[in-house]
Amino acid sequence: MDAAEALFLQRGVEATTISDIVQAADVAKGTFYTYFNSKAEILHAxxxxxxxxxxxxxxxxxxxxxxxxxxxxxxxxxxxxxxxxxxxxxxxxxxxxxxxxxxxxxxxxxxxxxxxxxxxxxxxxxxxxxxxxxxxxxxxxxxxxxxxxxxxxxxxxxxxxxxxxxxxxxxxxxxxxxx
Known part of the structure; x- marks a missing residue:
């Protein structure tokens, strides 16, 4: 979540992709989807x-x-x-x-x-x-x-x-x- 927040602050929500988030968090995409179904869900969290x-x-x-x-x-x-x-x-x-x-x-x-x-x-x-x-x-x-x-x-x-x-x-x- 910290990685998503930092990217959203830096780039904006629309410009940030899930791929950007997982890369910044150094986790696999599957790990992201274990916790969130979408970018909207992580934004809500x-x-x-x-x-x-x-x-x-x-x-x-x-x-x-x-x-x-x-x-x-x-x-x-x-x-x-x-x-x-x-x-x-x-x-x-x-x-x-x-x-x-x-x-x-x-x-x-x-x-x-x-x-x-x-x-x-x-x-x-x-x-x-x-x-x-x-x-x-x-x-x-x-x-x-x-x-x-x-x-x-x-x-x-x-x-x-x-x-x-x-x-x-x-x-x-x-x-x-x-x-």
């Missing part, structure tokens, strides 16, 4: 791996905060999402290049939003904020962070820190908190 790694990094950042400090945990979730996405956006863009919203279902996005929803519900249970529709709030925060981080990546480097802080502050306002 890379997307799943990306999401798992992404969520693990975010979870580590959140878990570094005190369990009773829901605001710090939410802030950490937002900041880690921004930081990890900025650092890994090239891989993200490759593994999700074929993603379309036709089915509207997206297991990877749903998993990340569920992670956020759990934090929001913990804040509700702890009396830190009142959200009449926490799933909607999770969707707004996730979508806002994801979309705005795309803008952050494209922003001039000297404006990124202020943009990031404004993004975090605006997301926290959605739960009635201040930065």
């Amino acid at each position: 890379l997307a799943q791996r990306y999401t798992t790694r992404f969520m693990d990094e975010v979870e580590q950042a959140v878990d570094a905060q005190p369990t009773d400090d829901c605001l710090a945990r939410l802030r950490s979730w937002i900041e880690a999402n921004i930081d990890v996405y900025v650092r890994t956006h090239e891989v993200h863009d490759v593994v999700y290049s074929q993603h379309h919203h036709l089915g509207r279902g997206n297991a990877e996005r749903n998993a990340i939003q569920q992670q956020l929803l759990q934090l929001l519900e913990a804040g509700i249970a702890g009396g830190h904020w009142a959200l009449p529709a926490p799933a909607v709030t999770a969707s707004l925060i996730y979508s806002g962070v994801h979309g705005a981080t795309d803008d952050l990546i494209a922003a001039p480097k000297d404006q990124r820190a202020a943009f990031k802080q404004a993004l975090i502050a605006d997301c926290l306002r959605l739960v009635g908190a201040t930065y």
